[in-house]
Amino acid sequence: MQCFDIVVLSFCASGFSPGVSSEHVDELRVFLLVCGLRRVKDPLYLLEVFSEWHYENPLNVLVIIGPKIDPVLTIEVEAAVKRTAGVFLAQEKSQQELHAAMKRCFAVVNSSISEGMSAAILEAMDLGVPVLARDIPGNAAVVQHELTGLLYSSPQEFVHQSQRLSSDHELRERLVKNGKLYMEERHSLKLERETYQRLVDTLL
Template sequence: MKLLFLACLSPPTGNRTTAQRISGYIQSIGHVCILRDIAEFKSSSQVSDLITEEKFEAVLMIHLYKGGRLLLDSSVPYGVIFGGTDINEDIKDEKKREVMGAVLQKSRFLVAFTDQMKKIAELHWPFASSKIHVQPQGVVTKPCAKFSWGEFLQNSGVHCKNIDPYIFLLVCGLRQVKDPLFLVDAFSAWHKKEPRVHLIIIGPEVEAAFTQQVEAKVKSAFGVYLVSEKPQEELHAAMRDSFAVVNSSISEGMSSTILEAMDLNVPVLARNIPGNRAIVKHKNTGLLFFDPPEFVELSKRLISDTYFKESIVAKAKEYVEKHHSWNTERETYWKLTANLL
């Protein structure tokens, strides 16, 4: 089968990582799977023309609205993977919700990363309940063997002067929904009192105007640094060598970064939102914070209580191995792809 896979591929985001992983599963059983960026297309007719010209037999896509609206004119079978912002944010817009409902009607199957995402979808579109499969994200980490932690810190602007730093790494595309500035003021004030703590925000520019805001804010802060995106293997190595990985998003489907940090034996501090609560159990597999002061207090405990940190890391690793196996994810998509034949 020749399959078209539509997803947000640029800049490098969680959706691209997910799409590449699932595409690999599909190709491993002999299908042809072509990844294309949703941003390339302005209308559903362009996608229809591509399907006809390239003789695609089916389509898989990530994001019920961004991808789905491009398939309204499609005559081939398709499946949808919820992205996160479609169910958490776009669903609040009546016009977008109407489009998503039409996409759901025609889809062969849908995939939700969590039970909560499925429940939200069922609440708005009860008719689609039997089509929705819950499959958590699989985890695959491959840290770069040649990665130099010291060089990474130096290039990031972190100068330690004979003291071991505590590096908190916030990995995200620079867009408002990821809220990378949420902790900056509190972290800057903490750094003034404790110079060993540093926050590195690392990720691609997604929203140009917002990126300028982030750059200006970070420039005036203390102990906070902004670094452009890195190849995935280098990013995994940087995560592995950090003290902790941070997530401050306003909304998440299922954060690949959180799962990767757990797999790499790095503690996670995540904003207390539904998407994060689905995979982080507070003070068990990670730490959840509502506001910046709580983040600082939890971080201080992580620094002062080694046993507490090691316990969280061990339980998180056990959790991802049990619930986020890439083998299980692969088998799910093999079965679902068969439904498109």
């Protein structure tokens, strides 16, 4: 069985699709859904439509990675992934390992029902990785559509936006550039440190 390693995540090429041979492993477009397994993250939201898309193009794969927070939902996700082509569940990794995997993936995905400020989205922007986020208030407050990332409001629109990201290199470069710029201007370590220091000062 031919296997490959995306930095820290080991997957079997033959498990993705019978049409994916070892020489095409490097061409895989890995969409990384970074989330704890709990209802508010809605990890099953994209599975059916993504699987259909995977059948059309076996190079597209979705990997769900994060801690197993809700035991009941975890069982549901594990069962759904086993019967869904092109979708995989990975073990929780250290932050260093996760960031390494994020830098190697095609895009980082958010499918949450509700968000405050998604750490995974901010980390992806900082790492220069395009973001595809569900169009909810918390995500829209961080992701400006077609400028710092892409927003979608349905699984079908997720596929449409992903196809744009795959075919439009100028769009991809713009999202990466503006995402990193957004992080430098709004969430740099220096800025965050100064903000927290001012907050502490006001409390003293």
